Amino acid sequence: MNTEQNHGDGAGIRPDRPVDPASRTPILTVERLKKYYPVKGGVITHKIGDVRAVDGVSFTVYQGETLGLVGESGCGKSTLGRQIVALERPTAGKILYRGVDLASMNRREMAGIRTELQMVFQDSYSSLNPRKHIYEILSEPMLYHGLATKDNLDAELKRLLDMVGLPAHSLGRYPHEFSGGQRQRIGIARALSLRPKLMVCDEPVSALDVSIQAQILNLLRDLQKELDLTCIFIGHGLGAVNYVSDRIAVMYLGKIVELADARELFADPIHPYSKALFRAVPIPDPRARETEIPVLQGEIASNTRPPSGCRFHPRCPYARQECSEIEPELKPAFAGSGHLVACPVLAGEENEKGGGPTYG
Numbered sequence: 001m002n003t004e005q006n007h008g009d010g011a012g013i014r015p016d017r018p019v020d021p022a023s024r025t026p027i028l029t030v031e032r033l034k035k036y037y038p039v040k041g042g043v044i045t046h047k048i049g050d051v052r053a054v055d056g057v058s059f060t061v062y063q064g065e066t067l068g069l070v071g072e073s074g075c076g077k078s079t080l081g082r083q084i085v086a087l088e089r090p091t092a093g094k095i096l097y098r099g100v101d102l103a104s105m106n107r108r109e110m111a112g113i114r115t116e117l118q119m120v121f122q123d124s125y126s127s128l129n130p131r132k133h134i135y136e137i138l139s140e141p142m143l144y145h146g147l148a149t150k151d152n153l154d155a156e157l158k159r160l161l162d163m164v165g166l167p168a169h170s171l172g173r174y175p176h177e178f179s180g181g182q183r184q185r186i187g188i189a190r191a192l193s194l195r196p197k198l199m200v201c202d203e204p205v206s207a208l209d210v211s212i213q214a215q216i217l218n219l220l221r222d223l224q225k226e227l228d229l230t231c232i233f234i235g236h237g238l239g240a241v242n243y244v245s246d247r248i249a250v251m252y253l254g255k256i257v258e259l260a261d262a263r264e265l266f267a268d269p270i271h272p273y274s275k276a277l278f279r280a281v282p283i284p285d286p287r288a289r290e291t292e293i294p295v296l297q298g299e300i301a302s303n304t305r306p307p308s309g310c311r312f313h314p315r316c317p318y319a320r321q322e323c324s325e326i327e328p329e330l331k332p333a334f335a336g337s338g339h340l341v342a343c344p345v346l347a348g349e350e351n352e353k354g355g356g357p358t359y360g
Contacts (some may be wrong), residue, residue: 008035009060024062027083028198033057033080033093033103039304052303053079057253058330061198065223066231068245069260070238070277072300075251077234078122082198085117085230086110094128115145118191122203124183128175137169142193164189164219182214188219192227200232205240217243238281242266250274252304253311256330258341270333270341272316298311310344320345 027331034057054076062069069077069300082088084095086102095102097117102110121127128137138157142148148156158168164185175183184204198214201220205213221244222306240257241248249259250273258271269278276296296315302305307314315324323344330340 002269015018015269021286027098027213028061028280029086029094030060030080031058031094031096033083033095034091035076035083035088036091037120049304052306054083054304055303057251057254057256059229059249059259063230064216065246065303066233066244068248069251070236070248071180071251073236073305074259074300076303078252080251080340081119081202081234082233084198085119085200086114087119090308093244115147115194116197118194118196118199120187120191120199120201120204122186122206123124124180124187124207125175127187128183128190130175132174133174137175137186137191138171138193141190145194147193147195147292160189162221163192165215178210179212181216183215184208185219190215192223196229198230200233200234202234203236204233206235206237213237213240214349220244223306238266238278248309250277253301253306255311255342257342258340259330264339270346271312271330271343273312297355302339313344318345328353 011204023222030141033054035054036052038050039051040046041048057076059142063353069080070225071077071252083090084102086095086105090103090172097113100113102113102117102344105113106175112338119310135157136162139148139153142156143150143153157171159172161168166182166185166189170178170182175186178186187204203204204220205216208216217240220231220233223229231244245262247260248262248265249256250265250269250271252273253255258274259269265274266278269340273296296317298315301311302315307324309322309324309326310316310319310328316323326344328342328344328346330342331346333341335348
C-alpha cells in the first residue's frame, strides 16, 4: 500500500466514514483559542512581545472522525494539539470536551478526565522512558488510574501489545532495543492503555520510512474503527493526512484558513494558500493534466509581528486592498456548504454554483 498515490482525485479517503459530519455528535469544540509565548529581551530581560503560536482558532470535531491538521512547520499545529490534551494551558479561548471547558479546569478537576485525552508523539524514543522496560511503561498508568489490577495486568498488557502488532515477549525489553516503527507502536499502546475517547497524533509517521509509515497508518485506521476513537492527526505529509482523515484543516501562521471534507479539499482547494500547498503535491499519474500552481512571493511573516488583516495577504497572488484591512473568519465558501474558508475576497459573497470564489 502506497500512501502517497492519487492525491489529486481523493483516492484513499476513508470510505467507511459518513460524509456529512453534521450527522454525528460533536465531541470537541474549540472556540477562539489562543496561545501566546512571551518574548523577552533587553538588559533587564523584560517582555518585549509575544509569539502568537495559535491565534483565534475555532473548529468542531465529531465523534468517531479523524480531523487532519496540515500546514508548514511553525504554523501552530503541534501547539494546538498539546492544548487539546491539556499539556499546555491556552492564553485565551475555550476547549469544550463533551460540553466541559478544559481551559477553565484546574489540575484536580482534570484528573478525572485526563485518561480520555491521549497523545501519540512524533519522537517515539524521547516519549518513552529509556530506563524502564515496556512492562513498566505500559503498566504504571493502568495501575495508577485503576484500569487494571495485579490479577489481570499481564492479560491486559498482552492484549494491548496484540492490538498494536507486537509479541508478548516485548514487555521485558527496553525502548532502545526496538526499531523506530516498533517504538511508535509502543507509543500507541501507551496511549491506548488508558482507554481514551480522543487521541491526538502529532506527526506520528514523519520520522519513519515510507513502508513503515504505511503500516502505522493502517494500524491507526484499524484501531480507530475497532475502538470508535476520535482522532486529530497532525502532519505535514499531505499523503499521510489524506489517507487517514475524514476532514482536513489547513493552518497558516496560527490560524485555520480552510476546513473541508478531505476528498473535496484535495480535489478543489479554495483558499490561495491551500491551492499552493495541495497542488504542489506530485500526482504519480502520467495521464493527469498539469495545472497551474499559484506562485507565492516572499517569505512567511513572523508570528511575533503578524501582518494586519489576512495573515496570508503579503504572499497571496490574488491580494486586494481589503485583504490588509479585514481579518477574515471561517465561513462557508458558498450557501449551505460545509467547506469553510477564511478569505476577505469571500466576505459577503455567495457562489450560487457552489464552486467557490473567482480570484484574479
